[in-house]
Amino acid sequence: MTRRVIGILGGSFNPVHNGHLMLASYIAQFGPVDEVWLNLSPQNPFKEQSELLDDRHRLAMLDKAVNGSVTVKVCDVELSLPQPSYTINTMEKLESMYPDYDFRIIIGSDNWPRFPEWRDSEALIERYGLIV
Template sequence: MDTSQLSTLNSQLIRTGIFGGSFSPIHIGHLALANYLCEFGGLDELWFLISPQNPLKKREELWPDDFRLQLVEAAIKEYPNFKASDFEFSLPRPSYTINTLDKLKETYPNRSFELIIGSDNWANFQHWKDYQRIITENKIIIYPRPEFTVEDKDLPENASIVNAPLFDISSTFIRESLKTGKDIRYFLHPEVYKLIIKHYPKR
């Protein structure tokens, strides 16, 4: 297959961003970034890939898998370019990105998957399992995070920086605020806030 044929084939694939994370819980920072990548970044779809166990996080930091999935589904149901995915729930644990990407490409050959990570994660990317193969075999979209600057000239060919708005919000901040009784409804999608207050009023 020559270069022109490969380019034509790639253009026919559905550009699908993979936004993996614990989403414990999903908040407006996640949603605004994802919205930006679809509307301004050229993605056809963006999948929120809920991780059942991030190898770099402690298990006790996570809310139950099914509840986190439910929160994502509630947050994105009105936007057709988003999808909540429990794809990693059936994969061996802990979940490693390289294994997930390999399986996604095998399962959905009509899609071109692009990995979405923050500049903070890019700074520690060398600690990821088979990180060199991830870089070589996959497109990577890097979005800005506070205090972690990335220069285009320092990136490999398959990686690019997106100038998305910067939201300095974390799920840890959300959980800690809820534990102390703060009313932070405007940091969350209204449906997500309702579900959390209903099922986890003291978390």
């Protein structure tokens, strides 16, 4: 049996917009993944908390934006993790929750210059791979 490959596109989604959705849809259709999960981050270490709408509002916007897609889904795992949200913690949690899936990290090219500043960035690349 082939393992499902899930692309994780994390973000504040404050608010979610067409660029997020087009990227996720494109990668889900033509990329090396079976699905893309839009992973809501309650607190990005690089952003001020005061700039963010409430988590439940951003989650509701994501649910509405995804609108029942079979290849793009919403992931709220970070809402139950310590803040600020570090991608390495998220990926390890997802790996433990879904041991039969393989995960890849998706980031926008705007995040690439700061990627070396991410916690355990080298481990993220080695363990999960990166789609920019």
